[in-house]
Amino acid sequence: MATSKHKVVSQKEWLAARKALLAKEKKFTHLREQLAQQRRQLPWVKVEKEYVFDGPKGRETLSDLFDGKSQLVVYHFMFGPGWEEGCSHCSFWGDHYDGMGVHLNQRDVSFVVVSRAPLAEILPFKKRMGWNFKWVSSFPNDFNYDFHASFRPEEIEFVVDTARSMEEVLTRDIKKVPALRGKTVVNLFFEASTRTRTSFEMAGKRLSADVVNFSSATSSITKGETLLDTARNIEAMKPNILVVRHPASGAPHFLSRHLSCSIVNAGDGANEHPSQGLLDLYTILKAKGKVAGLKVAIVGDILHSRVVRSDLHSLGRMGAKMWLCGPATLLPREMARTGATLTSDIREAVRGADVIIMLRIQLERQKTAYFPSLREYSRRYGLNRTVFSLAKDDAVIMHPGPINRGVELSDDLADCGQSLILDQVASGVAVRMALLYLLAGGSHAAH
Ligand code: CP
Secondary structure, rough: OOOOOOOOHHHHHHEOOOOEEEHHHHHHHHHHHHHHHHHHHHOOOOOOOOOEEOOOOOEEEEEHOOOOOOOEEEEOOOOOOOOOOOOOHHHHHHHHHHHHHHHHHOOOOOEEEEEOHHHHHHHHHHHHOOOOOOOOEOOOOOOOOOOOOOOOOOHHHHHHHHHHHHHHHHHHHHOOOOOOOOOEEEEEOOOOOOOOHHHHHHHHHOOOEEEEEHHHHOHHHHOOOOOHHHHHHHHHHOOOOOEEEOOOOOOHHHHHHHOOOEEEEEEEEEEOHHHHHHHHHHHHHHHOOOOOOOEEEEOOOOOOHHHHHHHHHHHHOOOOEEEEEEEEHHHHHHHHHHHHEEEEHHHHOOOOEEEEEEEEOOOOHHOOOOOOOOHHHHHHHOOHHHHOOOOOOOOOOOOOOOOOOOOOOOOHHHHHEEEEEEHHHHHHHHHHHHHHHHHOOOOHHOO
């Protein structure tokens, strides 16, 4: 924390502020205890599948992990296949497990740490950290997926496969199928968009849905109507899908709790942009044939980027080695928890990269000065020919758009043969057709 501008007050004022904070801390502790109680009261599920883990003693079943005790505590340590090190938050707790085990054992409780990484990757990291607790790999089984600790790559692959079928439709003379005839898609956009809004509109039309575009600037929002009231009024007209973009993180999730139609997040604040994450994955798969093992460097305003957060899910989940690069002020340290490598040196990020995703500086979301000037930012974090020459010879350049030419990306690189920027836009239609189809479509939608 910067201390130079910190407020200095009298002892009396400090005590009053401390007491006010203490009251909040007590409330928080109370809420946490309530939550812990609710966790203990969660219903149980009978485990009938046999899960076999790779552990220090070889193959061990879930029953073996109880180690003769009546209860087993399983900690999911975020450490996926191919990661060089585990999540830093989990590692903080890892530093305390060796002391805790003995107390749990006294209470007839066994304790085990589980990760998706293969045991051969877990053991060197465990040794490096000097830990002794029991750590097993769920790599050979479905334990993480069945208990909702990890997304299944198959779920992402299913969307990608559907997008491939949709792309075939887009190659036909008549680029239209009747899959969503009679369905209505409403694009509810509370923030500017060129690509996403047009792409969802085109996707809906290609599937024969009725598509209605809503713009907040010409709506009753300008007269003071709330987001929920606006959305409820639109839902009263019986759409099947609302595609929502909003400057507030969580707005689509909020609406999904109140409305019964399907909601698609088309970008919410600095939180997520899931369809962009999927189209980035799709574009890379088309260009490179695979994602697993590729070095993907994302450079720019990481802090405010919803694209990064979704790319970490889509590309990271499919096994890419993710590198995030930007000025230290725009590079949240906790993002290392996802397994991504963080650096403020663009050369380190780009060196040997297969894919470079450049991001725009999001001045509209920045509440303070994160760097001295755009000129300096461009000099240190802009991609130009010299920096790009450090990447693999066949490296590709991507950008979710809109581009600020000459700031994050030089003009010639934006339009060069290795730029996939317009391919991303083209992929967007196929991917969004897949999403709309799977949400409101035909026989496959039940999956
Ligand atoms: N990539 C992206 O979300 O672009 P738009 O803001 O133009 O939709």
